[in-house]
Amino acid sequence: MKEILDAILASDSSDNSDRSAADFAALPLPESYRAITVHKDEAEMFAGLDSRDKDPRKSLHLDDVPVPELGPGEALVAVMASSVNYNSVWTSIFEPVSTFSFLERYGKLSPLSKRHDLPYHVIGSDLAGVVLRTGPGVNAWHPGDKVVAHCLSVELESSDGHNDTMLDPEQRIWGFETNFGGLAEIALVKSNQLMPKPAHLSWEEAAAPGLVNSTAYRQLVSRNGADMKQGDNVLIWGASGGLGSYATQFALAGGANPICVVSSEQKADICRSMGATAIIDRSAEGYKFWKDEHTQDPKEWKRFGKRIRELTGGEDIDIVFEHPGRETFGASVYVTRKGGTITTCASTSGYMHEYDNRYLWMSLKKIVGSHFANYREAWEANRLVAKGKIHPTLSKTYSLEETGQAAFDVHRNLHQGKVGVLALAPQEGLGVTDHEMRAQHLPAINRFRNV
Secondary structure, eight states, X not given: OHHHHHXXXXXXXXXXOOOOHHHHHTSOXXXXXXXXXXXXXXXXXXXXXXXXXXXXXXXXXXXXEEOXXXXXXXXXXXXXXXXXXXXXXXXXXXXXXXXXXHHHHHHTTOTTGGGGOOSEEEOOSOEEEEEEEEOTTOOSOOTTOEEEEOOEEOOOOSGGXXXXXXXXXTOEETTTTSSSOSSBSEEEEEGGGEEEOOTTSOHHHHHTTHHHHHHHIIXXXXXXXXXXXXXXXXXXXXXXXXXXXXXXXXXXHTTOEEEEEESSHHHHHHHHHHTXXXXXXXXXXXXXXXXXXXXXXXXXXHHHHHHHHHHHTSOOEEEEEEOSOTTTHXXXXXXEEEEEEEEEOOOTTOSOOOOOHHHHHTTTOEEEEOOSOOHHHHHHHHHHHHTTSSOOOEEEEEEGGGHHHHHHHHHTTOOSBEEEEESSOSSXXXXXXXXXXXXXXXXXXXXXXXX
């Protein structure tokens, strides 16, 4: 890997590097690489434990694994940096199911997909790095290209996926429902996952937006989600977190009015630094939407709705950006205006949502399910990052060896924004090629650092 790393670092040193695609294509591939994995024979290691007590530091391993075979329409990428998403936590604690069931199912699709069905799973759904090899049929990307990857892996052999690739029956989340993910020194991706790396960002900064930025774009901005417009009041749960921080930025950039819900004054300050002014600290104001495990409290919904109207000049919510799930969903449905929209994904507090259907059906509200993003949506979300309209929310970076701790911190909500992981990059701050643009946006880029 040293020769590959030296070539990449040399290409970082100037916008006019004389290394060609042929030079990168001539670099020898190693037989193996370091990767973060879970093991199939440990899938029951947390049986009987509550989710909170399942520790990713015990299940995540740093292994040497063979470089996978490169197929048509695919690329091998040298990963300089990656990041931890909540799906990496789910994989590490084997919830809601072991991801080996996904790999087994994918392995039955074709002889080539059989590669993914292994006794180990290389995880991770983000990367920033450099293309090393491309397979037959790849024309748009070449060895040496600096890229980020979005995490939609799709076959596109069915007509169902051609208006919206997220509807393809063989749609999968790379690094979660496929093998050879981005928390590794090398990753295998489909070429239609690749997008240009923003030139003003370091490797770890460029790796951070991928999954959450694209997810927020589809859920809030795209016509496949809430189709947000100027002036909309948008309630954003967890507005300083990995997903909510991008939703907050999209709302502000799109002329909407974000009402940011957070759980501490520190998180409120983060929202203010992004430009938000309507902020609810749910911990300080003591909202408890559940009386006990089985019973919600409509009085708390009403109190919450009243607080929202105080912040909006008497208006109700047009769009709720929902991702906590069970804990907040009843309140979300209640506070949405007549004809408004609740867009939902993730459900990190529980999948079994409960709400009073009278407030939905009698007020003609809509619940829209949203899951990641198609290639076009991901491309547009990345384009806004590259233009400096949306900024990474990276708060802390770990080494590859520390990925278990990074996943633990995300699992316990000990982080802000996104946490990055250095793969091949030997230190933070490398990979920037547009220094003028970086200087222009540096305060926003550093907003989440050392939070």
